[in-house]
Amino acid sequence: MSPRIISADCHVNEPPHVFDRVPAQYRDRTPRIMRGTDGGDGWSFDGKPPKRTYGVEAMAGRAKDEHVASGMRFEDILPGNYDGAAHVADMDLDGVDVSVVYPANAVFTYQAADRGLAQACMAAYNDWILDEFQAADPARIVGLPMLPVDDGIAAATTELDRVLAAGAKAAFLPGNPVRPYHDPYYTDLWAAAAANGVPLTYHRTFGGKPQESDWDNIADNNFSAAGTVHRFFSSTRQLTYMALGGVFERHPGLRLVVGEVNFGWLPFWAQTADEQFENQHSMGTLSVTRPPSGCLGEQVFVTVLDDRVGFDLVRSGAYPYLAEAAMFSTDYPHSVCLWPNTRKIADELTRGLDAADAEAILSGNAARVYGV
Template identity: 50%
Template sequence: MQYNVISADNHILEPRDLFTTRLPKEYRDRAPRVMRGEDGGDGWSWDGKTVDRTLGIEATAGRAVKISGYTWDEILPGNYDGAAHLADMQQEGVDAAVLFPSVPLMAWSMHDDPYALALMQTFNDWVFDDFCAADPKRLIALPMMPVHHGMDVLLAELDRVLKKGARAVHIPVFPDKPYIDTYWDPFWAAVADAGVPLCIHRTSGGIDTSTKANFQFKVPGVNVAGTVIRFFSGVEPLTLMIFTGVFTRHPKLKIMDAEVNFGWIPYWKQQMDQSFEQQKGWAKFPFETKPSETLGKNVFVSVLDDKIGFDLVKLDPQMADVALFSIDYPHSVCLWPNTAKYIEESTAGVDPVAKQKILSGNAVKLFNLD
């Protein structure tokens, strides 16, 4: 099919009864479930008694932006229903969407708990068998990889979701074992051989021990400061993978960091290449080419209405090879509705070839769409 606009970063809010009805029976008493919160909204409970925060900024598309307080009936069905999600995308001229999970992300903070594995596999089955069944060519699932359950379990789940038609896989930003460890090489090799990209999302997944994470919803201003900071969160994990030779050992491996924009990339490229040239006499780098050569070959990012980034494409054509457009539906910064207006304003003056790459071409190649 023809893809003119692809969102490389959309989100799912899983159905309210998914885990209570589809988890293995031995875990259903622990299953996350939707309950009424103290503010009158609905939220997810992990103990069957309390709701930490009700629905809000994570499901605000088409509604007034607020931190919390929505009931389940107030949010759009496109949050949890594949056909409705497609209808919302079609309304704004978006031909396909890459889908990040929401509720089961907590599983990556449970380390190697068998319950965590059950949560991930329940999501993985549902997202392929139900949500994306509405149109697998337009809804691209991101199955969660059980990175904390041993290499054998990890590779088995990779093989299982590939058989279900996975075009990419989702890993946490904060694994228990850093991705610079060669422990991961069998997984990197298997993913590269399968021709599917890894996907991470800002600072999502695993345990973030930073101060801002602990105070995100407790100190006014920290939450929005975190929104700004997370646009620069790709620098650390991507630089570490590049400089420790992950892509030298696995030249076909690809990774996309979602919702980080790309106005920062020209300086990042300059600093990586400059540091490489200045320090290569002693640093024993496990690669010989400029670090920036991995961009658009191994390393990609998703971008919203980053006007500075789009303007810089005119000066640095490589940026058009790195970026994949996204609308971040249904979150509070989403470019939905009025997606066409955001695209027109952001890409004004951008070379048509570069524009096409960012809006759809790079996604078609990265996710093997046809």
């Protein structure tokens, strides 16, 4: 039997009332759940029928062979998508102790042209995820409020202070910010997160305007096999520039979690980044003083699903940092989610692992980073 399990990457599907708390001046323009042309329900951000309706992002409880890409209605999805108490009940069915919960459609507020409306919607979401969803069992749910990093760092740090006062244990960043995360623009945010001892996290390409390579998914909200594969490798640019740009060295208390990217690729990334560090450090062209791999398991973490390549690499013992950098996850309620078979799959993945490594991946790393 596997030890305690913390899922470091789960999601909500926001309920219809999630934006009800916005100020009166925005209420006639808030995003709404509407019926789509395929008969399913989805979120509309422009008053028109949604481009996509519920499907792959709400598959928990559906047979895997149904292949529901879209066309589901709100009443078809499990209450654990939007109700905290029901979410905990689904965790109990799955043998999961703690769930770290990312937003879903609310991330499209990062793309909204009306930034006043966008910030009001973010604040409303943050109030809902903390005051309703997480509040159902604060010891077992870690809600991730969104920070408006594209609206000035003062706005982001002010919102961070506000949500921390409301009980947040961490905060969410967009995967595609207007300015890259190695930009000095973020200095005050990194310092604030480090000073408060709270981790920050982004999830693949969730949130923000699209990179060209991910246009199909983010701009048109399409589901594609190619986009899904690409997003497992989407964090390499951010991490490389942050590590070699000195972000982690300048802010030793900063902890960053990258959601749903797995870890089988990490050794090659670490090897390549360390080689360039050695090459250019000897030339005196770098300001950093330690190889990028040194941040893995100390400041940088990744969430993993059933990445059998990654678990085989841990078993090999060749890359000790892998077990310290990985946080297990179920991805409830998405189509690839392990629910309700997480215990069985965790036992299979960790078979033959050193007990300390298994414990670190399944719960220990998330426990120490998120303080749960």
